[in-house]
Amino acid sequence: MGMVVHVQQIGDKFAAFIPPELVDELGLVDGSELEIGPVDKPKASATRYATVEETLGAFEDTLPQHEAAYRELAK
Incomplete structure (x- = not known):
C-alpha cells in the first residue's frame, strides 16, 4: 500500500x-x-491553483460576452 x-x-x-x-x-x-x-512506475502530480488576480482577469475578459447575453435577455 502506498x-x-x-x-x-x-x-x-x-x-x-x-x-x-x-x-x-x-x-x-x-x-x-x-x-x-x-x-517501478513513479507517480507525481502537482495541483496549481489560480491566483485571485488570474481569476478576476479571466472573469473580466468574459464580461463583454456576458453583457451581450444579458442585453439579449433583457429585450
Missing part, C-alpha cells in the same frame, strides 16, 4: 511532508534520514 507524500519547493531545496502515521511506522525523529529507492 502513501502520499507532499513535496514543496522552499528556495532551491525541496521539503517532503510525510503523514504522521508513516513517521510513526518508520520510527522517524527530527533529523532522521530517509532513503528512497527506485519504484
Whole structure:
C-alpha cells in the first residue's frame, strides 16, 4: 500500500511532508534520514491553483460576452 507524500519547493531545496502515521511506522525523529529507492512506475502530480488576480482577469475578459447575453435577455 502506498502513501502520499507532499513535496514543496522552499528556495532551491525541496521539503517532503510525510503523514504522521508513516513517521510513526518508520520510527522517524527530527533529523532522521530517509532513503528512497527506485519504484517501478513513479507517480507525481502537482495541483496549481489560480491566483485571485488570474481569476478576476479571466472573469473580466468574459464580461463583454456576458453583457451581450444579458442585453439579449433583457429585450
